[in-house]
Amino acid sequence: MTDITDSEIRIARRRPVTLRDVALEAGVSVATASKALNDQGRMTAETRTRIQETARRLGFRPNSLAQSLLRQRSFTVGLLTNDTYGRFSLPVMAGISDALVDNGVSVFLCNVEDDSRLGQLHVDAMLDKRVDGIIATGKRVDRHLPVDLAQLGIPVIYAFTQPDPGSIAFVSDDEQGAQLAVEHLVGLGRRRIVHVTGPDTFTVVHQRAAAYQAVLRAAGLPLYDVLMGRWSEAWGHEAVARLFGGDGPAPDAVFCGNDQIARGVIDALRERGIRVPEDVGVIGFDNWEIVASASRPPLTTVDMNLVALGREAGLTLLSLVDGKPVEPGIRKLPCRLVVRQSCGHPPPDG
């Protein structure tokens, strides 16, 4: 049926008011109108205000497409990610968006999954739309997005994903984060500190494990084998069964590779009648609010400051777009400890 009932919606696309309309209405040329509205050129104050008034009255808004075409700058950037549902790129994206919006720059959201065809599609679309730059972000720092961003001719920044050599990248400082966590436990007097973490195949697993061991060595505390498994609560349960099932002296602290493992550990300990934090301190990683604050007790954990990381990445891209030179290299941004109650150190303010 091609009939249209009254109740159907078809958008009456009003022709947007152009500079020409303003000029006509104000009785001047478009050139003069443009200059009046941009506070440029010479004209009587009367003319200028009259034109501005007319523009306001007509609701004139300059067409960005025309401006971009002329200026060779679109005030638009592309945000490439393979982590739509995930935990990590969300705060990163929020930070990026934050930094850019304040500078009048819009963000194209491009989810490339792990599909290089989709990636190429998005990159081509962004290039066609003349984005001023691209930020790549992902769910793993040691995996590259399925796209080649090497010779695009526009600025590219990597945030929380594996960068190309010679490019500019922002990642969290996992060694420092792990150090923060373990030093916290040591500082609270824990002596037998174990580390339960994710799969062997993740670079961060090894970085954090190395920092964990370094702190223990420096403190003269005993070293334990790092337990590598999965990033899940279930693995936390399993690890507790292994660590607390034997006869030897049980650990008095567990540094977990993420909050889910930590939560599994806490639950498993409670089920064994082991008190947290009195008997065993537990510390997590990621500060995933939904997990960390639902734990009983709420989880002390390491926050990677991903929003700040994203903001940093956004601002750096803008510098690059403005033609300012930027040192290439990987910048590691510090993590921060969020103290809740799972290590026996209640927050100072409550």
Added chain:
Amino acid sequence: MTDITDSEIRIARRRPVTLRDVALEAGVSVATASKALNDQGRMTAETRTRIQETARRLGFRPNSLAQSLLRQRSFTVGLLTNDTYGRFSLPVMAGISDALVDNGVSVFLCNVEDDSRLGQLHVDAMLDKRVDGIIATGKRVDRHLPVDLAQLGIPVIYAFTQPDPGSIAFVSDDEQGAQLAVEHLVGLGRRRIVHVTGPDTFTVVHQRAAAYQAVLRAAGLPLYDVLMGRWSEAWGHEAVARLFGGDGPAPDAVFCGNDQIARGVIDALRERGIRVPEDVGVIGFDNWEIVASASRPPLTTVDMNLVALGREAGLTLLSLVDGKPVEPGIRKLPCRLVVRQSCGHPPPDG
């Protein structure tokens, strides 16, 4: 310092190759070149292929900004949300993005928080950039975004957020979802089914409660007061304490308003030595993977099909943009039950 060392990055912005370059190289006019590349107009087959070949060799890609300016269509839409971190708009956004990318349309991501100044900023930016349409999405179906999208002159679709009167909206069918859940419990032979849900202030709380009661009435089962509280695990624990602390006959099933409450209920029941699902069946709402599959046992729950909802919204917006008429109104999309193990009905395939 304004010196630039060799190691610094400054992007050498190559001038992109234009149609003019192609025409020059192929020895024809830009008009002919344009027609050749768009398979339009009349010319010898030889000329056409020669131009196409030249364009390919030069790596020509038409400038979208110029095309958009001319066509009055930007192949770009704006996605407004106030739920950056949240659970709901993520799958909705993924669905939208999905639907649009396949049609060559790019998406501006606009996070407006709950800040109307920010909202206006984004809407203005989108209008200036001549988006073809806008999709609004949020974290609550009964709250309006802090922006006015009423008389924009471009198509607007609401997805999982409160629509303006007379507009087009997609939401989940919460009555049907709740019905699905409660009927599942009834079908499994549960007789004393209670409902633990979120705050009184949410419309969905009342919709689901009404459906819950309707199913019980239809089945001739006893009605219990709906327990309204918070959307948290802690509330799940509290509710269990109330429901299973007294002397009367305990419930044999709990229908929870979301997965977090359900998880709290399951944990609390286990701690009381009450077996799930043998003694009590528990069912959740949202199918939030991270919560539902970490529960012990994994949670049977209602999935709102938000990805499909987003895709639907995206496709409808495209129809509208193409000038096709669409019935206004709120479309309720059906939920789906995801059976895991918390109700005593192991999935058929395992």
Added chain:
DNA sequence: ACCAGATGAGAAAACCTTTTCTCATTGAAA
């Protein structure tokens, strides 16, 4: 040889804004 129609290709306008250049007018100085 002449004309009608078909064919291949280019000129120019359109989309909208910004910027540079040019020009006419005015007021003041000589």
Added chain:
DNA sequence: TTTCAATGAGAAAAGGTTTTCTCATCTGGT
């Protein structure tokens, strides 16, 4: 009265593409 500088405002080009017109050439028919 003539000259110079300053002033206010418009014409035109630029940015890149698409589309409509126009035009010249060619083919085939008489």
